[in-house]
Amino acid sequence: MKGRFAPSPTGRMHLGNVYSALLSWLSAKSQDGSWVLRIEDIDPQRSRPEFARQLIEDLTWLGLTFDEGPYYQSERGEIYEQYLSRLKEQGLTYPCYCTRADIMATQAPHESDGRIVYAGTCRPPSLRAGSQTGNHSLPPLRGKGKGMGATRLFVPDDDIVFSDLHYGTHSINLATHCGDFILRRADGAWAYQLAVVVDDALMGITEVVRGRDLLLSVPQQIYLHRLLGFTPPSFCHLPLLCNEQGQRLCKRDKSLDLGELRKSHTAEDIVGLLAYYAGLIDHQEKVSAQELVSEFSWAKVPTEDVEIKDKGTS
Ligand code: GLU
Numbered sequence: 001m002k003g004r005f006a007p008s009p010t011g012r013m014h015l016g017n018v019y020s021a022l023l024s025w026l027s028a029k030s031q032d033g034s035w036v037l038r039i040e041d042i043d044p045q046r047s048r049p050e051f052a053r054q055l056i057e058d059l060t061w062l063g064l065t066f067d068e069g070p071y072y073q074s075e076r077g078e079i080y081e082q083y084l085s086r087l088k089e090q091g092l093t094y095p096c097y098c099t100r101a102d103i104m105a106t107q108a109p110h111e112s113d114g115r116i117v118y119a120g121t122c123r124p125p126s127l128r129a130g131s132q133t134g135n136h137s138l139p140p141l142r143g144k145g146k147g148m149g150a151t152r153l154f155v156p157d158d159d160i161v162f163s164d165l166h167y168g169t170h171s172i173n174l175a176t177h178c179g180d181f182i183l184r185r186a187d188g189a190w191a192y193q194l195a196v197v198v199d200d201a202l203m204g205i206t207e208v209v210r211g212r213d214l215l216l217s218v219p220q221q222i223y224l225h226r227l228l229g230f231t232p233p234s235f236c237h238l239p240l241l242c243n244e245q246g247q248r249l250c251k252r253d254k255s256l257d258l259g260e261l262r263k264s265h266t267a268e269d270i271v272g273l274l275a276y277y278a279g280l281i282d283h284q285e286k287v288s289a290q291e292l293v294s295e296f297s298w299a300k301v302p303t304e305d306v307e308i309k310d311k312g313t314s
Helices: 015-030 049-062 077-089 100-105 192-202 212-227 258-264 267-277 289-295
Strands: 002-005 034-039 068-072 093-096 150-153 159-164 168-173 181-184 207-211 234-238
Touching: 002 015, 002 207, 015 034, 015 049, 015 207, 015 234, 015 267, 015 289, 034 049, 049 068, 049 258, 049 267, 077 093, 077 181, 077 192, 159 212, 159 234, 168 212, 181 192, 192 212, 207 212, 212 234, 267 289
Parallel strands: 002 034, 034 068, 207 234
Antiparallel strands: 093 150, 150 181, 159 168
8 A cells, every 4th residue: 555645845835735644644554555755846837946845844844754755746757758658649639729818718607616628629630529549640720830739638528437535436527527638738847637647656656645626636637547557546535624714725824834833833733733623533632643543544534624713723
């Protein structure tokens, strides 16, 4: 059994990130498994090495020791290239020259929850009308002289059925859920979906634990695992920690990031607070991550999001 924590080094970790790290670590340790740290620094505009260094220091301070890694996605471009080539050879990818404005202009009104469903504007004729077997002898319809464009993956009008260990069974249609999705951006940066699937598979990850904001990435990831001949890991998503406005904690919630919290709390205070929110202990008390291993059970962890009250950490 192998779990992992795969943070993006775009700021200091906040309580929500630590909650995911802690539960992923506890799940692995309670199954006698190992835990991998992978730094997802593929976004050159947002990732910074100093955030990665701080993240490793924070995890160590919290007692969340990793058995393997840290791996850095920014060093793995050649590997992603190889797997992208396999998809290209299967005739399932195509260049896309749409701007964000083009894509927004084709959105149907019901798709207003922030999800972008690509309408297939640049999809070549060989991949239209459900044909998966077409060849690429036809030139792309658009984009002459516009650089390499983004690379998109064709998705069929099929349902992906999966069972999340915490949120149950889902059946999601790829075509209406996301449409053909991006594997590599026009600026050459690797897309999260490709990098995460290749890495989870090559690193032998058997269980993915992370916030439920990524639950809806599972269909794309399972589809990619299958196309590349991998066995998908099991998925176990977590409720989100929210601020008093009901919004998911993010790196802007400065008062709940570890830089602030470490000024007045010990690691055992923070682990104890998160263990309490996770239903692992019945009142807030100091506890170490190691002490929680024997207490850990998914059955205790809530599925509803958790609101962090102001001063909820004191
Ligand atoms: N790097 C992603 C993030 O920090 C998490 C990816 C994952 O766990 O699959 O949001």
